[in-house]
Amino acid sequence: MRKSYICLGLILAICIAVFVLPAFPSCPLNALMNWGLVAGVLATLTIVAFYFEFEMVALSSKEIALVSMLGTISAVLRIPFTAMPGVQPCTFLVICSGYVFGPVAGFMVGAMTALVSNFFLGHGPWTPYQMFAWGLAGVTAAYIGRFNLGRIWLVIFGIAWGYLYGVIMNAWFWATFVYPLTLRTFVVTETNSLWFDTFHAIGNAIFLGLFGVKTIAILDRFRKRFNWGLASEPTGTPLPV
Amino acid sequence: MIRMDSLTFCYSGASIPALKDINLEIGDGEFVLVTGPSGGGKSTLCRCLNGLIPHFHGGRITGRVEVGGLDVIKHPTKELATTVGMVFQDPENQLVAMDVEREIAFGLENLAFPRDVIAKRIEESLDTLGISSLRYRPLHELSGGEKQKVAIASILALHPDIVVLDEPTSELDPKGAEEVLSIVERLNDELGITVVLIEHRLDRVIHLVDRVIVMHEGRAIADGGARDIFDNGEIADIGVGIPPIIKLVQKLKQKGVSLDNIPLTVKEGRVMLEKVFRERGRKTLPQDERVKGKPIIEIENLWHVYPQGLTALKNVSLRICEGEFVAIMGRNASGKSTLVKHVNGLLKPTKGRVRVAGIDTREATIAEMAQRVGYVFQNPNDHLFADTVQEEVAFTLKNLGYRGREIASRVDEMLERFNLKEYSRQYPRSLSGGERQRVALASVLVAHPQVLILDEPTRGMEYRLKSELMQFLEEYRDRGNTVILVTHDVETVAEHADRVILLGEGRVVVDGSKRDVLSQALLFSPQVNRLVQAFEKYGVPGDILTADEALDLLI
Amino acid sequence: MISFRYQDKGTAIHKLNPFCKLAWICGVLVLALLFDNPLYLLALFVSTLPLVWAARVGKEWASIMKLSLYLCLLVIVINALVSNQGSHVLYQFPFHIPIWGTPKITLEAILCGIGNAVRLTAIISAFAILTLTLHPDNLMLAMIKMKLPYKSVLVTSLATRFVPTLIDDIGTITDVQQSRGLELNKGGLRQKIRGRMTIIIPLLSNSLDRTFQVAEAMESRAFGNGAKRTFYNRIGMSAVDIAILAFLFLLLAMGISMSLLGQGEYSYYPTLGGMNIGLLEGLMLSILALLLFMMLPLAYLKRRIDLD
DSSP: OOHHHHHHHHHHHHHIIIIIGGGOTTSTHHHHOOHHHHHHHHHHHHHHHHHHHHHHHOOSHHHHHHHHHHHHHHHHHHTTTTTSTTOOHHHHHHHHHHHHHOHHHHHHHHHHHHHHHHHHHOOOTTHHHHHHHHHHHHHHHHHHHHTTOOHHHHHHHHHHHHHHHHHHHHHHHHHHHOSSOOHHHHHHHHHHTHHHHHHHHHHHHHHHHHHHHHHHHHHHHHHHHHTOOOTTOOOOOOOOO | OEEEEEEEEEETTOSSOSEEEEEEEEOTTOEEEEEOSTTSSHHHHHHHHTTIIIIISOEEEEEEEEETTEETTTSOHHHHTTTEEEEOSOGGGGOOSSBHHHHHHHHHHHTTOOHHHHHHHHHHHHHHHTOGGGTTOBGGGSOHHHHHHHHHHHHHTTOOSEEEEESTTTTSOHHHHHHHHHHHHHHHHTTOOEEEEEOSOHHHHTTTOSEEEEEETTEEEEEEOHHHHHHSTHHHHTTOOOOHHHHHHHHHHHTTOOOOSOOOSHHHHHHHHHHHHHHHTTOOOOOOOOOOOOEEEEEEEEEEEOTTSOEEEEEEEEEEETTOEEEEEESTTSSHHHHHHHHTTSSOOSEEEEEETTEEGGGSOHHHHHTTEEEEOSOGGGTOOSSSHHHHHHHHHHHTTOOHHHHHHHHHHHHHHTTOGGGTTSOGGGSOHHHHHHHHHHHHHTTOOSEEEEESTTTTOOHHHHHHHHHHHHHHHHTTOEEEEEOSOHHHHHHHOSEEEEEETTEEEEEEEHHHHHTTOSSSOOHHHHHHHTTGGGTOOTTOOSHHHHHHHHO | OOOOSOOOOOOHHHHSOHHHHHHHHHHHHHHHHHOOOHHHHHHHHHHHHHHHHHHTOHHHHHHHHHHHHHHHHHHHHHHHHHOOOOSOEEEEOSOOBTTTBOOEEEHHHHHHHHHHHHHHHHHHHHHHHHHHHSOHHHHHHHHHHTTOOHHHHHHHHHHHHHHHHHHHHHHHHHHHHHHTTOOTTOSSHHHHHHHHHHHHHHHHHHHHHHHHHHHHHHHHTTTTOSSOOOOSOOOOOOHHHHHHHHHHHHHHHHHHHHHHTTTTOOOOSSSOOOOOOOHHHHHHHHHHHHHHHHHHHHHHHHHHHHHO
């Protein structure tokens, strides 16, 4: 079975685990489960699954160097650019990377963003969820890229991810630290960072609206120069001689 | 043993081949220097030796390359790793691990050596390069020279027969460069490794090598011993930077002075030219006194302490006038960059005062200072972000609050002056290195600053671009502006600057005219001055700095 | 200059086997999520403090913990606001929201929030210790030994390696653009973002150029050779390390069985539960506490053996 289906299954499982089930207190599963724990294990498994997927598709030093460099850039943008609360240039870069280089690279860049920057900012229980959230932003961006959707979609997508990132981070927070787990507590937890997420979304929209096309062009120019060979792209290296 | 038979290579997407019909043979244990102007095919040639071409960079290749009995076209780079080791230009980009030990282990691990062999090889290569004290140090704390040594160690650990170095010193300061080159010499001399070195600063290496290959437009236009190569004057015309002593001897020969050989070191030069100087060198040179304008930069008792607690400048007082061409020199971390960053307000004094054109930098923003002080950084790529050259240049004016027609006319003027008109709609990053440098300059000078600061502009720059840049700076200065050049490049300073300020440990050590500072100095003397110092007993003026001055004296 | 949170201080905790640290953090995390009893959680938090002291990272630890204050406050406020349960009503809002009912703040809800805040503090404290004492490279090494695929781990390690380089790059490019009159903090959000982009784009393009060279350098050193790669660095497993791991597993097993027995549970609603700890529970709790504190003396023992 393709590893990506496993990834997809895991993502689905997490969504059900942290979003859907606990919100229905009558479900008997709730009595048995510790949702905070479950969500953590599943997020970690997803990351591991993508690590394995990347191992399968990364062919050479080129892909490895590129994905790590994009991850570094994105991580670095998270560190000194915290001057504007909520506005995160790294989300923008993760989205552009996923758009150009496909879902697996997108996930890896997103995951690197959180993992690497936290060596500097401080790791915490949030690390796997940040990796998961940004990784997912990269994966989904790949589909925008695959259908060649334009600027308007990028902006909408950026706004959506501004909020979705918040939703994922809050869901973790909610499942772990809020009691009882009901729809009502969920809604309130989700709204606590509304202000922050709105800034994130606006930031994404401006970044993607003004510079999305340009950044994608830069990455795309590079991809062509590089004979990028990841994930079902035709590897068009002209043979020597 | 390296053999190339009618090798032609064309990068994919390029219309002109980067290498044309190369036939070469390099024997075991040879020390070969590859030089020539940029874009001549030096790097391409070297990348053919370990199979990066054609396996990594796609393209069309014809002919044959054989290295140590292996056909490069059939064997990818990773199989050639134990035969050919490659050291690259920027040490930063070839190190992949976090500390020195792991870095050296990386290649060995890839080749699946057992642990005990790796341990032995690490020990060996650390000792050979004399860097065992760095073993557990994180790489990002090392200096450029140290990093480059680690890169060489990591290659050496694979026990290659051939080491190829692609401009290994161009990102380093003179001390680092010297250390790296002496190591390279030892590799060849003591370990018998074949060395292929790309370098454009010939004065550093010319006496070490057995053979020189000059690449120009994809062809090897000259190939032979160093003395033979420089005997014909043609290679100077294609933009190879000839060391000043050799230049002097070449010119003397052209003027009919009979000299039977080309000197490769200062010592050889002294022996060879002693007679010439004894007979003719008694003239005095006309003193070139420049009229100074009124002071434009006034620095009074400047101290700077960085937030981490490092005191970078200690009580510096300076006065720089309009129309001066000042070079600021000194070791790494002697405070050069810190000092000039105060002039345009990037840094503010911890104590003391900096005034430029009467404005106290503490009371002005960097943007306000940008109207008066232009600052060009080493890497032009750091300047470039816009889609077209025109936008790039206009950006500075927009920042400074100019609007509409004013912008258009000033940008046009700049593009005209820097010969960039034809590229105005092009993407700046697709231009060549020299053109990018001009765009960076234009983007700073469009604000019409009275002071221009350049931080290490010539590091790693080939000869032709360097002289182009210097010519421009002199023009700019002649219009009454001030140029401040931060540099390690003694020869450039000797030729173009008026005044030299030498910093050490954050203090001004010497400040005076270039003749006073650069002549009779040990480390900071240009080649020709070191030559002339020996002839003072014959009445030769001791403050001659450049080949042209020496020539004026002798002819 | 921003630097790694990790600084090698050479203490027993820094020298501890990375597996032990990872197992420990898992242990703390699981226990923190299993137990609800605030006393248990407090004990868990307290158990991390000796490690902070032993690793001599007090100042750095405190700076990370400061960030968690905001989160703690959030936990308390959210729990207090959202819960309609609890019998001791402290304040009833004077309005009514349809479907929702009348919001009120109860003593139980606030205490529930405080309990969860303690849980959060314990977890963050443990992670802070991990960040401050585990070298990123050792984490990578542990990941490889745990059979995570090498290329993916290499990506992580490369990305970490280039962070200082790129931070320097950002510094230079910022200087460049400021020298050209860019004012980073002028104007509205849109203009600020435009300003940021004049730094991000050169950074991106320069770094992509670096990528080429990095890949070339890796190829030149036989990366992807096909042979099964060996690893020079390894994580030494001494008897003490195994002992620590065994203790940690024991700890985990204890914790889970206690949780299954219903110990460590606590209910805030409708009224605060009592804190009666029975004989068995008390016994198990003391064993648990003992296990939690075992790490430190064992770490010292390991250091002593290493030094000899």
